[in-house]
Amino acid sequence: MEKWVTDLLSVLQIVFICILVVLALGIIICILFQSSTSTGMGAIAGQTTETFYSKNKGKSLQGLLKRLTIIFAIAILVISVMYLITFVIYDPTA
Numbered sequence: 208m209e210k211w212v213t214d215l216l217s218v219l220q221i222v223f224i225c226i227l228v229v230l231a232l233g234i235i236i237c238i239l240f241q242s243s244t245s246t247g248m249g250a251i252a253g254q255t256t257e258t259f260y261s262k263n264k265g266k267s268l269q270g271l272l273k274r275l276t277i278i279f280a281i282a283i284l285v286i287s288v289m290y291l292i293t294f295v296i297y298d299p300t301a
Contacts, residue, residue: 216297223290227283234279241272 213297216293219293220290220297223286223293226286227290230279230283230286234276234283237272237276237279241276242269
C-alpha cells in the first residue's frame with residue numbers, strides 16, 4: 208500500500224478509538240441518570256401503577272434518556288464495525 212494510505216488508516220484508527228471512548232462515557236452517563244422501571248411486588252398481585260407521568264414518559268426527560276441510550280448504542284456498534292474494517296485493511300504488524 209501507499210505510505211499516505213497507511214498513515215491515513217492509522218490516524219482513522221486513533222480517531223475511531225477516541226470516538227468510542229466518548230460514546231461509551233455518554234452511554235454510561237445516560238444509563239446512570241435513568242430511573243428504575245421496576246414496579247415492585249405490586250405487579251405480581253395485578254396492581255398497576257399507571258399514572259399520567261408514566262403514560263407520557265416519551266415526552267419527558269426519561270424518554271429522552273432512553274432514546275439517547277439507544278442512539279449511543281447504535282453509534283458504538285457502527286463505529287466498532289468501521290474500526291474493525293480499518294484494522295482488517297491496515298495490519299501494522301505486516
